[in-house]
Amino acid sequence: MAGKYNQWKAMWAITRASIRGMFRSPSAVVFSLAFPLVFILVFGFIGGRGVSLKVGIDPASDTTNSVYKGLRNSGGLRLVTTATMPQEQMEDDLRKGRLTAILRIDNGGQAPLPHYDIHVKTSTASGDGAGLLLNILHTRLNEVNDVVYPRRSVASITPEVVPGRAYKSIDFILPGQLGFSLLSAAVFGTAFLFFSLRQTLVLKRFFATPINRMYIILGEALSRLLFQSFGSVIIIGIGYFFFGFTLINGFATFLEMLVLCLFGLIIFMGFGFIVSGIAKTESTIPPLANIVTLPQFLLAGTFFSVDVFPAWLQPVCKILPLTYLNDALRKVAFEGLHLWHLGPQLLILIVWGIVAYAVAIKVFRWE
Structure with a gap:
């Protein structure tokens, strides 16, 4: 007599097959891993450098004085001379906004004390960079003045530095990319998967077996949870070891982030079921999925704070x-x-999950 059909073994078989399929799928790997990693690498390499203004130096400038030397040592300026860029190209780059300004430093005389005239040529294409440059110039001139014209001050400044953590760009970008990776994988992956299973009659074949429908969904959901967990580990690991992403409580923080990732993925899969249910053809899945993902990619604090x-x-x-x-x-x-x-964040996510799955139950089709 044959043994009782094991629903759990059948579910694990579906899970293993689905995971193998995802690792073999270029789109799944790109959206879940490669796409967010590209942004993390880009922002990780450029993060922490602050504002850098490209400024040309007129060939008629006096470059032997303390003012020029102070500007050259400024971390916020990249000075370009005619040794590396012709004067004509400087003027053209200034008009096109590639240079913030062109400076000409004239020596106004040495007696009784040195004096210099700084001519700042900007263009309407310079944007906010012109204001930043003027602030840097005033700061450097004040430093030189303190040396050349030592004087008493009406007030003294007593600085105090308290312990704190530097908030790097990677600390903002990585969670945003991780969240968007989960959203994209959940919506696009779930929608394409179940639409394909219907179209290829795989679900119909499943119905010919004793496996319960709920275990089919659980098997596919579990495969996505495992696959995205793998992707999340890689993303967080690269951010932490290569770019100094902050895990304030170490491994405990890492585990809590993984729990949040899995929780978010479960919520977002509801949107994938909705798209899968209302899509009539495979070509309609991307636009429907983008209606869900694109506004969140742009407006949900992925690249910029919502406050901006x-x-x-x-x-x-x-x-x-x-x-x-x-x-x-x-x-x-x-x-x-x-x-x-x-509590507030998780509560709102749960509300969204309830709404999404309630709609998914209404529109989801097995055949």
Whole structure:
């Protein structure tokens, strides 16, 4: 007599097959791993360098004085001379915004004390860089003045530095890219998978077996959880070991971030089921999925803080589920909060999950 059919073994078989399929799928690897890694690498390499202005030096300038030497040693300026760029190209780059300004430093005489005239030529293409340059110039001139014209001050400044953590660009970018990776994989992956299973009659063949429908969904969901866990580990690991991503409580923070990733993935898979249910053809899946993912990619604090958007747009940003997952990941990683401190973020994500799965149940089709 044959033994009782084991639903769990069947579920694990579906899980293993689905994981193998995802690792063999270029689109799954690109959206889940390669795409966010590219942004992390880019922002990781350029992060922490601050503002850098490219400024030309007129060939008629006096480059032997203390003012020029102070500007040359300034970390916020990249000085370009005619030794590396012809004067004509400087003028052309200035008009096109490639140079912030062209400086001419004239020696106004040495008696009784040195005096220099600094002519700052900018263009309408310089943008905010012109104002930043003037601030840098004033700062450097004040430093030189303190040396050349020592004088008493009406007030003294007593600096005090308290311990703190440097908030690097990678500390903002990595959680955003991690969240968007989860959203993209959940929506696109789930939608394409179940649409394909219907179209190729795989689901129909499943129905010919004793496996329960719920175990089919659990098997596919578990495969995505495992695959995305692998991707999340790689993303966090590269950020931490190569770019100094902050894990304030070490391994405990890493584990809490993984829990948040899995929680967010489960919520976002509901949107994937909705797209899979309402898509009539495979070609309609990308536009429908983009309706869900693209606004969140742009507005949910993936690259920029929600606070930089106009006041009328911020309420829209603050109802998106990815906004709260990104916020939760950042609070855990950098601020050291624990999962039990994230009640508001988790509550809103749960509400979104309930809504998404309620709609998914209505529109999802097995055949």
